[in-house]
Amino acid sequence: MAELSKDDLTAVSSLRAAVLRLSRRLRHQRVDESLSPTEMSVLGTLTRCGSATPGELARKEHVQPPSMTRIVAMLEAKGLVSREPHPDDRRQIVVSQTEQAEAILEESRRRRNAWLAELASGLTEDEWRKLREAAPILEKLAEM
Template sequence: MSELSPDAKAAAVDSLRSTVMRLSRRLKHQRVDESLSPTEMSVLGTLARCGSATPGELARKEHVQPPSMTRIVALLEAKGLVRLEPHPDDRRQKVVSQTEEAEAMLAESRRKRNVWLAQLAEGLNEDDWTKLQAAAPVLEKLAQL
């Protein structure tokens, strides 16, 4: 297999960035609850993927400052989407967990976004589907780095 030139790699990265950003923006418009900010939705998604966490852990995972996460958690708690419980080992800290209402909202949001993506993908031919299936694990790997 031939090695890509630095220019070809740069062009591929630029194309990937642009494409992922456009698709992400379009997906963000497929929201179930318009009252939540994208950051609030992201925090709920992190709790769904990673489980309960302290506000400090959430701040690190979401790449925000701890005081900002404290405000976000307070807003989500006021909306009934998360609950705060005492930390099992450190009574000075709290653990944030999503509520059943948040789980249901996220499930509906995923369903709506999946339907939207499926409708978009209906226009793909078999070769495009094969490429998409091959690309999905690579994109997942990039998302985890």
């Protein structure tokens, strides 16, 4: 990538700060305060990607495998994930979310969407249009 201009560096800095502040505020809209942000993230990954091994979850969540093993154990103790033998490799397990986890995530999404929609109601039509256009680009950045 080419060297960024001063205006581009300012925009990158502004975007970073805004995304961090918005993310922090969204985290406060949690349904279940007993779940850590990391645990919620793992459940969200299982929703998006389906069942996975702890190693796959560790890679997707950018944590070390031993950390993921502990996270999975805590989620299992709370009844939010189940562990089953891997269909092709009996040395491994596959982690799946439970219906209880799906309900928590659905309520969390509903609550966060309502909060964000309330914020967005203060935008002008032009700002709202630009935000709708930017959403797929932000999603792409989040997946990179």
